[in-house]
Amino acid sequence: MFTTNEQFSKFSLGGVETALRFAQISLDSTEKLVKFNLEVSKQSLEDNIKVAQDLAGAKDPQEAVARINKLATESVEQAVTNSRNVYEIVTQAQGELAKLAEENLGTLNKSLINVIEDIAKNAPAGSEVTVNAVKTSVAAAAAAINSFTKAAQQVNEFAETSVKAASSATADAVKATTKRASSTSAS
Numbered sequence: 168m169f170t171t172n173e174q175f176s177k178f179s180l181g182g183v184e185t186a187l188r189f190a191q192i193s194l195d196s197t198e199k200l201v202k203f204n205l206e207v208s209k210q211s212l213e214d215n216i217k218v219a220q221d222l223a224g225a226k227d228p229q230e231a232v233a234r235i236n237k238l239a240t241e242s243v244e245q246a247v248t249n250s251r252n253v254y255e256i257v258t259q260a261q262g263e264l265a266k267l268a269e270e271n272l273g274t275l276n277k278s279l280i281n282v283i284e285d286i287a288k289n290a291p292a293g294s295e296v297t298v299n300a301v302k303t304s305v306a307a308a309a310a311a312i313n314s315f316t317k318a319a320q321q322v323n324e325f326a327e328t329s330v331k332a333a334s335s336a337t338a339d340a341v342k343a344t345t346k347r348a349s350s351t352s353a354s
Contacts, residue, residue, distance in 0.1 A: 181271070181274060185267065185271050188267055189264065189267060192260060192263045192264055192267065193260070193264075195260075196256060196257070196259070196260035199256045200253065200256055200257075203249075203252060203253065203256065207249055214245075218238055221234055221238070222234060222235070240342060243337070243338070244338055244342075247334050247337050247338050250334065251330075251331075251334055254327075254330055258323075258327060261323070262323075265316070265319070265320075269316055272309075272312055276305065276309045279305055280302065280305060283298065283301055283302055283305065286298070
């Protein structure tokens with residue numbers, strides 16, 4: 168019985184350590200997001216002051232329109248950049264949490280197999296088939312979780328590629344629209 172209590176104690180300690188690591192990852196990511204948002208807010212305030220000063224210096228309506236178009240382009244480009252930065256922070260946190268979960272599933276699987284083997288040692292004669300069936304079920308579940316994890320990683324990589332492509336396409340579209348608007352207002 169001492170072995171079982173010791174195993175339970177180790178398992179509980181592992182759960183506490185996992186919860187603490189999860190909390191640390193979450194807090195670190197939140198801190199990064201808050202810091203980033205504060206930096207963006209500060210930069211936005213500074214940019215708005217510059218915009219007001221820039222627009223106040225316009226000499227005629229065409230110049231004002233050209234400046235507004237330029238500012239709109241810069242704003243969209245900045246928004247795309249900010250979105251990328253937020254996405255990177257969130258993706259990093261997700262990766263760390265996924266790694267933590269994967270490590271803990273591996274540990275849990277090993278612990279479960281050890282418990283099953285301990286039970287098998289004390290099982291009555293003739294129960295080997297049942298114990299082997301349980302071991303096979305645990306192995307199949309572990310393989311299914313592993314497959315699911317790999318599929319989730321592939322989906323994540325696909326999503327990351329798609330977000331990067333969409334961000335680039337958005338920035339390119341804004342630049343093209345601004346060029347057309349600038350050439351139209353100059354005419």
